[in-house]
Structure formats: structure tokens, C-alpha cells
Amino acid sequence: MxxxxxxxxxxxxxxxxxxxxxxxxxxxxxxxxxxxxxxxxxxxxxxxxxxxxxxxxxxxxxxxxxxxxxxxxxxxxxxxxxxxxxxxxxxxxxxxxxxxxxxxxxxxxxxxxxxxxxxxxxxxxxxxxxxxxxxxxxxxxxxxxxxxxxxxxxxxxxxxxxxxCPLATMVHAISKIPSIPRPGQPGASVALIQGAGMMGIYAIALLKEAGFSKVYCIDMNRSRLSRAVEFGATPVHPDQAWPNALDPNEEIVSPDSVDVVIEACGNKEVLTQGMRTLRVGGTYILVGLVHKDSKLNVLAQTVVTKCLTLIGVHNxxxxxxxxxxxxxxxxxxxxxxxxxxxxxxxxxxxxxxxxxxxxxxxxxxxxxxxx
Ligand SMILES: [Zn+2]
Ligand SMILES: [Zn+2]
The missing domain is CATH 3.90.180.10 (Medium-chain alcohol dehydrogenases, catalytic domain)
Known part of the structure; x- marks a missing residue:
């Protein structure tokens, strides 16, 4: 022993x-x-x-x-x-x-x-x-x-x-983003993280350090959202009429405005929202949907006409x-x-x-x- x-x-x-x-x-x-x-x-x-x-x-x-x-x-x-x-x-x-x-x-x-x-x-x-x-x-x-x-x-x-586990997986996820702005570069990108769990929190810090100018994070849990702010996120709560941010002075996440969306919550229902916020040519990275209850209700037309890239990342x-x-x-x-x-x-x-x-x-x- x-x-x-x-x-x-x-x-x-x-x-x-x-x-x-x-x-x-x-x-x-x-x-x-x-x-x-x-x-x-x-x-x-x-x-x-x-x-x-x-x-x-x-x-x-x-x-x-x-x-x-x-x-x-x-x-x-x-x-x-x-x-x-x-x-x-x-x-x-x-x-x-x-x-x-x-x-x-x-x-x-x-x-x-x-x-x-x-x-x-x-x-x-x-x-x-x-x-x-x-x-x-x-x-x-x-x-x-x-x-x-x-x-x-x-x-x-x-x-x-x-x-x-969560940090190395998120490093992998972020490596899939086609082009990442250099820190301080003008016109740096905007991301939306779906889920303020461990993976989502790491994603926020990784993207901020990679030079993203704004990283929105959406979650049902307000206390987790407030923690996400400590890592550099702009919080968004789904109870408010989407896509308003928590802070009324904060700018709204507009449809067709986000360069990268990362699903890190394991909830298939968030896909519609993510697709809507992605700009033309945007990238959607799926990380959390590792369970069987993940059949997606996605309009393929949106993927095609917005020229979106969908990427799955495992481990x-x-x-x-x-x-x-x-x-x-x-x-x-x-x-x-x-x-x-x-x-x-x-x-x-x-x-x-x-x-x-x-x-x-x-x-x-x-x-x-x-x-
Ligand atoms: Zn793990
Ligand atoms: Zn092998």
C-alpha cells in the first residue's frame, strides 16, 4: 500500500x-x-x-x-x-x-x-x-x-x-481557424463561444491572446458568464431577446457578423443561433456534441449560400x-x-x-x- x-x-x-x-x-x-x-x-x-x-x-x-x-x-x-x-x-x-x-x-x-x-x-x-x-x-x-x-x-x-483534456482540446479547436489575426492587428476577428464551461473559458483566453478583438460568450448560467468575463469575454445571456448583450451599453451581436463560432456546450439547439450569427465565409467548430443526442436541425441552404465551414474536433x-x-x-x-x-x-x-x-x-x- x-x-x-x-x-x-x-x-x-x-x-x-x-x-x-x-x-x-x-x-x-x-x-x-x-x-x-x-x-x-x-x-x-x-x-x-x-x-x-x-x-x-x-x-x-x-x-x-x-x-x-x-x-x-x-x-x-x-x-x-x-x-x-x-x-x-x-x-x-x-x-x-x-x-x-x-x-x-x-x-x-x-x-x-x-x-x-x-x-x-x-x-x-x-x-x-x-x-x-x-x-x-x-x-x-x-x-x-x-x-x-x-x-x-x-x-x-x-x-x-x-x-x-479541456485546454489541449481547445488548442486543437482553435488551430482549425483558417486565419488568426496577429495580436494588435487592426480589424481583428470576432468570435462567439457557446457555453461557459471549462472548454468555453479556455477558448475565450486562447482567442483573446491570439488577437481576437471581441469574444462573445453565451450561457444560461449567469454566474458562469460572470466568470467568463474574468477571462476576457463579452457576456450574452439567452434570456434576453437574442442577440442583446448583458450590458445595455455593449454592442449587440448582429446576424452575419461573427467570424468564428465554437460550440462548447453540448446542446444541439444552439446550432441555429450560431449559423445565424456567422458572417459569409465564417467557420463553425463543433467540440461539445460528443453524445448521441446530437442530431442537428440545420438548413443546408444556409451552409451553402453563406459558404460556411463546419469542423468537428475530438480530443x-x-x-x-x-x-x-x-x-x-x-x-x-x-x-x-x-x-x-x-x-x-x-x-x-x-x-x-x-x-x-x-x-x-x-x-x-x-x-x-x-x-
Ligand atoms: Zn476530460
Ligand atoms: Zn495509430
Whole structure:
């Protein structure tokens, strides 16, 4: 069992194991043996802080089928305690990619390493295939092919834990925008972010730093909208006659005026509004609609006659993860990233952590496995 010191390697890890929805609760705390020797390419990390993602909640409430038994959780950061790779050293403070990359399949050869045909997904793989590849655990054992990125000391665990999911995904999404204005360039672009969740908040900061002159953010939740303002957004609430902004002095989002719309809310009903606000030749990036209830009611005529580009973005590549860490390193003083992390619980209080994560009060709830 863990001896309580995060950086020494105990004989066993303590992990939160998902055992299926037919059991109540659908998870148990379990000890599993840590091998003395890693296989080539593997990395063993002592988890400093994990974060509960919306997709983990989807698993726990039956909205996403997840193979089990598996160690749940994918977001997090930690310290390398054993390494089977020459480029990763013991003592490195790191985050990891949420899926492995084989580098040999067709999709990898096309640069779509985020969709590698042979990928093993963190927090979604049965224990027999890749033991301990989940972040709700004192230790995570990353299989060969897992992107590993070093974290600078200035990044607190609260800042760093969600980098490997919502921030890296948003870096990927924004890389799809055809042309991004340089900061300070006149005539810089205007964007609309649909959803002030974790992905939406990161998108706002990324676009502001990329040189966008205005980033509107729309959400039902007024307290989240007020947080979006701290990251540079112009808030818009749907209760008001669309498209009025919250501030009566603020200019209105006109139809056909926005260069880029990013859907980051998972609600298919927002598509009509997004299409209406896009200018001719605008770009619509869909990120949040990862569930089955996503059949769109879109007039293809609008897509054709406005010459719109629709792009779907799922997860990210190792390059996006590196860029996400770099972005956070460069801008953590300018935005209150740490405050996006709500309460932090030990593994033994996972039930309370999940209740906190289900409420809309926090952007993220943390799990501190060594607490
Ligand atoms: Zn996530
Ligand atoms: Zn591959």
C-alpha cells in the first residue's frame, strides 16, 4: 500500500475502480500491485492532482458506456517515479495524453493521432489490458505511446490538472481557424463561444491572446458568464431577446457578423443561433456534441449560400498538449486559471466529489489521491 510519500514507489497503488452500473455504488477503492519493472516505453507517475471531467460523470450516470473494470479518470498531473523511456526522467513533473499513439496506423500517418486506430484511452480501458491507466489513483501507469509533457514549476496542480483534456482540446479547436489575426492587428476577428464551461473559458483566453478583438460568450448560467468575463469575454445571456448583450451599453451581436463560432456546450439547439450569427465565409467548430443526442436541425441552404465551414474536433494530438502547457506557462499570471478548480477530495470521498462535480457550482472538482 502507499506509504503516504508521493514520490517513493510503494508496492501497491490505491485506485478508484469502475465496476459497472449494475453495482451500487458502481465503483470500489482497490489496491493493485505496482510491478517492480516497467515494460519498455511505460511511465509510472505519482498523481499529484486529478480532476473530474464531465465525461467521467457521463460514465457514472450511464450516458457513456465504459468497459470495466477500469481505473476511472483521465485529467491530472503528477511526478514521474519510474520511467521506461529515455526522454522522461524520474522526478519530472508532468501531464500525460488521454490516449496512446501507435504512430504506425493509417490515421496516425495522416496526422490524426488523436484518432489512432490502436489507441488505449486513459480512464476507459479494462484493467487487464493496461493496468492503472486512470488518474483516480495514487499512481498512473502510462502505456508506451502516451504523450508525456513536462510542467514548469510555476504551474500549480490546480492550474495543471485539467490541461490534458479541456485546454489541449481547445488548442486543437482553435488551430482549425483558417486565419488568426496577429495580436494588435487592426480589424481583428470576432468570435462567439457557446457555453461557459471549462472548454468555453479556455477558448475565450486562447482567442483573446491570439488577437481576437471581441469574444462573445453565451450561457444560461449567469454566474458562469460572470466568470467568463474574468477571462476576457463579452457576456450574452439567452434570456434576453437574442442577440442583446448583458450590458445595455455593449454592442449587440448582429446576424452575419461573427467570424468564428465554437460550440462548447453540448446542446444541439444552439446550432441555429450560431449559423445565424456567422458572417459569409465564417467557420463553425463543433467540440461539445460528443453524445448521441446530437442530431442537428440545420438548413443546408444556409451552409451553402453563406459558404460556411463546419469542423468537428475530438480530443487532440501530442503537439496540442505541448502547446496547451506552453500557453498556460505564458499566461497563468494574466488569467485566474487556478480558481477554476473547486473543492479537492481524497479518493475515499469520491462520492462527495462526484456530487460536487454534478452541481453546476464548480468548473472542476479535484481528487487528491495521496490525501
Ligand atoms: Zn476530460
Ligand atoms: Zn495509430
Amino acid at each position: 502507499s506509504n503516504g510519500c508521493p514520490n517513493s514507489v510503494p508496492t501497491h497503488a490505491r485506485s478508484l475502480v469502475f465496476i459497472g452500473l449494475e453495482r451500487s455504488p458502481p465503483y470500489i477503492l482497490e489496491a493493485s500491485k505496482i510491478p517492480n519493472e516497467l515494460e519498455e516505453g511505460e511511465v509510472l507517475i505519482s498523481v499529484e492532482l486529478a480532476a473530474i471531467c464531465g465525461s467521467d460523470i457521463h460514465t457514472l450516470v450511464g450516458q457513456r458506456s465504459t468497459p470495466h473494470p477500469c481505473v476511472l479518470g483521465h485529467e491530472g498531473c503528477g511526478v514521474v517515479v519510474r520511467s521506461g523511456r529515455p526522454d522522461v526522467q524520474e522526478g519530472d513533473r508532468v501531464t500525460w495524453g488521454i490516449s496512446t499513439i501507435c504512430g504506425n496506423c493509417l490515421l496516425c500517418s495522416l496526422g490524426l493521432t488523436n484518432k489512432c486506430e490502436n489507441q488505449i484511452k486513459c480512464g476507459q480501458v479494462i484493467i487487464k489490458r493496461a493496468a492503472l491507466f486512470g488518474s483516480y489513483s495514487t499512481h498512473i501507469r502510462c502505456p508506451a505511446g502516451t504523450p508525456i509533457v513536462t510542467l514548469p514549476p510555476a504551474l500549480t496542480p490546480q492550474m495543471a490538472a485539467p490541461v490534458n 487532440y494530438t501530442s503537439q496540442h498538449l505541448e502547446e496547451a502547457v506552453k500557453f498556460l506557462s505564458q499566461h497563468h499570471d494574466r488569467y485566474p486559471f487556478s480558481s477554476l478548480m473547486g473543492p479537492i477530495y481524497p479518493l475515499s470521498e469520491f462520492r462527495n466529489a462526484v456530487e460536487g462535480a454534478k452541481s453546476a457550482h464548480f468548473f472542476r472538482v479535484g481528487i487528491s489521491p495521496h490525501m
